[in-house]
Amino acid sequence: MVGVAFNVDSYAQKRKPAPAASVEFNAAARPKNLDDSALLDLVQKQTFRYFWDFAHPVSGLSRERSNNAYSYGPEVVTTGGTGFGIMAVIVATERKWISRDSAARFMLKMVRFLHKSDSYHGVFPHWLNGATGKTIPFSRKDDGADLVETSFLFQGLLTARQYFNGDNATERDLRNIISWLWNDIEWDWFTNNQEVLYWHWSPNNGWAMNFPVRGFNECLIMYVLAASGERYPVSANVYHRGWAQSNFFKNGKEFYGIKLPLGFDYGGPLFFSHYSFLGLDPRGLEDQYADYWEQNRNHTLINREHCVRNPNNFKGYGASNWGLTASDTYHGYDAHSPSNDNGTITPTAALSAFPYTPEYSMQALKHFYNELGDKIWTEYGFVDAFNETQNWYAKSHLAIDQGPIIVMIENYRTGLLWKLFMSAPEVQKGLKKLGFKSPHISGD
Template sequence: MKRYLLLLSVSFFTNVCVAQQKTKVSNTTSPEKTSIQHNLTDSALLDLVQKQTFKYFWDFADPFSGMARERSNVTDYGPELAATGGTGFGVMAIIVAVNRNWITRDTAVRRLLKLVKFLSKANKYHGIFPHWLNGETGKTIPFSSKDDGGDVVETSYLMEGLLCAREYFNKDNPEEKQLRQRITWMWNDVDYNWQTRGGISVLYWHWSPNNGWAMNAEIRGWNECLITYILAASSPEHSIEPDVYNHGWAVNNNFHNGKKFYVYTLPLGFDYGGPLFFAHYSFLGLDPHGLKDKYADYWEQNQNHTLINHAYCVDNPKHYKGYGADCWGLTASDSYVGYSAHSPTNDLGVISPTAALSSFPYTPGYSMQALRHFYFDLGDKIWGQYGFVDAFSESKNWYAKSYLAIDEGPIVVMIENYRTGLLWKLFMNIAEIQQGLKKLGFESPYIK
């Protein structure tokens, strides 16, 4: 694990693994059991999984603010621990819920207005929110000793969701107009240029009024942060120049790859692709179909990354119990030794359901095979009040009792993108996003 984290020193899960270990997570309360329904069609099963998972962001949201709680189980930080990025994923899940008539449009707008009003008064730094907020007070909860200020990556996940909401809730009534206006104000305030540290050609992940740039984390690819550069280039008030993307994001020893793994060519990133959330977080809004720049075809990148992950689990070189064609998917999640960034090069025998389920757009047949196994064969062990628990290891006879916002949200959103393309259409049709993509030299069928 230490070797893997050294390789990925500027990636999200480096910080997450450290912080999650410090939370001293309580894992003593079992998730509420939900009965398994038999004889479901594939379509009905997808409906059920999306709807049940959505409840994490609706029923379990912070009652004061509507923010997504970081996780379902209690940590030393208490129940008010709210996740900025997870909240952005949750906003996208709410859009899905409205579109599928699980909740009414007016009810969703009221919840989102409460959220954006809370965020307007919450701590932010040059318009950039911290990784964690107190869901009642809006005060920063430090992610680590020096990470007590703005987190531009988490803020980008939040804005990815809010911009989709601005596009979706387009009615000409006072409530939706106010929602759109407040989101636009928040979007305009995010000072992406500030994160270049005075004009250096790279974005920096963190800044703190107490610790300045002490975290010193340059955001270089390939990892889960492409959305940060796209939004930074798209910003109406604080847009970065293409040089920041080309000489920051795309300049790294682990950016270009080009090698084959299990017959699949991987254009970018670490050998075997790394954890699968690289193919999810940025692409909840970004549609990878036909999305290309001079570095990669992003459909090829994400699909081949997923196919490599699947092929590795089928190959199962470490002979873990349960691995196979119907049980696959390695990504960052809880594990029997704490939070870990699972991948073919960091394989602890832990399967994370979000990995295969959030990959439905890339591998629909393999993902459905995994879903049917998770639900019908393992259901009593891993299915609960908010869908599937975070992870499990059949080799260790270990089944998580936790749900995490950053793992729940992509399940709802990426299954929806597979089924209807809803979030992709919303995000990619935003004028600012199209301008930002063009500025950075991207091609996309959406670009007019």
């Protein structure tokens, strides 16, 4: 059971050292009687402040969390969360909350900083010092390359390269540096001479973390990008014999009367259907294993239905109050799911599901905003999580939870990030190589 739990909570386990420390915020103004469109505007714009107002002042990279944690002080920035933040900046630019020139200059500052920061075979660590670019170890042996975090980062960077296509010095420089960084990633190094990708490598500890990544979980984007690499790609066998070969890849059973094609029983935490799909458009995305729209929608419906039925009788659960995923909780940090439920609702779970379940997500959004807003609405949007059974309401915000709210609401509204990411020629080539079909792929 220990091995299964580690895989189910793959991303959350890496974040487990995080304490649920908190700081006080002044409650932000909360306009009443907004129509649906105005409410979505407000939530996206307010949440964006986390990545703009609260960005690290030196690098522009996204801070790991809004509260100082891990005894490192305020310098901890997250590579994966920065990828989500980059996509949030694109949304803000397109919606004219910030000027295109300001956004491009902000992005250029970020990629120039990344170009000089620590990397290992072209791959960044999980955490960097936002002032110096030096690695901040995630744990004693996790002090080098993190291929999953780097994949989330480049999901954002490739999207930015497609968006900032202007014929001016700032945008040309931005595109060039992103391409240099992209081409330097040695995806094939991270196979460790096997037909699977490994999550970590360290110059001090080598392959000691020993984490081959097998699906189904949040890491699909890593395999797609690894197949898309220009100079150091991996073969299709790495996907089919590594990612797709595990005792928790195929499912096919029903939970609460809803079929789940892939993954763990009951689907696991909802970030599995968010992180890789900020850029990967699941609409019409299929390979020999699944229809990824069906996978993600049904995963969401199972998660919600569990909260509606509420078998553990937690306070507050219901049709308008649902969403289990990894987040802070009253006793630390955990990967919440129907099979690991302690009564903690995480707003990003329901809100980042807007493309899959728009009516149910809007129902949850109105409840979070109108009924619980006095306790969970802040200057950076909704707090990370709450647990009404424990009368606990987080004061923290996490980049990896705030970012998907903005991005997935935008994908629901306009498909903006999906269109941009899927337009990258490398991505289309990688998807074809792995046997995917998508309306975005030329010839499909």
